[in-house]
């Protein structure tokens with residue numbers, strides 16, 4: 147039977163990237179998605195903005211919502227200090243299986259906890275399961291209509307501290323209007339839009355960075 151897009155993306159990593167070299171994994175996926183088959187990774191252009199926010203925050207604990215094939219997982223993990231932790235939630239078992247292999251190929255297993263499950267079920271468990279006091283950075287890249295309910299759940303679970311950063315992909319395309327309205331109007335956030343383009347295209351898209359003020 148025909149392979150899936152994530153399987154073909156993993157094949158490109160195994161063919162073109164060097165084991166243990168996260169940058170080569172990121173580059174192999176970007177090359178594949180730009181020249182062979184588009185896939186919904188944050189990509190190289192928005193990825194540079196993601197890199198700058200990760201470097202600025204220098205997080206000890208990161209939560210990613212929506213692992214997919216693990217592109218942004220590897221992109222973030224490669225910048226984290228040795229004992230930092232990235233928890234990434236993915237509820238599709240087929241995508242999770244591919245992402246585990248991409249993360250392993252990059253040699254990032256030590257820094258990454260991939261949890262196969264839904265954000266709504268797992269966000270309330272993060273403190274106890276992972277001994278996390280607060281999240282320094284949250285990267286939202288899952289179903290766009292879930293950005294707002296999950297942000298409210300993260301707040302209710304007391305997972306944010308003064309200075310915690312939320313970084314959301316696709317706030318223009320496909321768009322997350324309710325989320326944007328919330329973080330831009332709330333007194334509890336200082337929000338900033340980083341204009342860019344939809345991965346591997348000329349379509350406008352961007353990232354919204356929102357600092358929790360406590």
Ligand SMILES: CCCNc1ncnc2c1ncn2[C@@H]1O[C@H](/C=C/CNC(=O)c2cc(-c3ccc(F)cc3)cc(O)c2O)[C@@H](O)[C@H]1O
Nearest residue numbers: 186212213214235236237238241263264265287288289292
């Ligand atoms: C219970 C649902 C909410 N909780 C969840 N908990 C855990 N994982 C969840 C998840 N929702 C979704 N996921 C997973 O996140 C991923 C979903 C990502 C959704 N992303 C998009 O739709 C998207 C779509 C585009 C896109 C842009 C243009 C276009 F023509 C077509 C698509 C571009 C992007 O950058 C995107 O991020 C999948 O791996 C899915 O299984």
Ligand SMILES: [Mg+2]
Nearest residue numbers: 188287315316
């Ligand atoms: Mg996205």
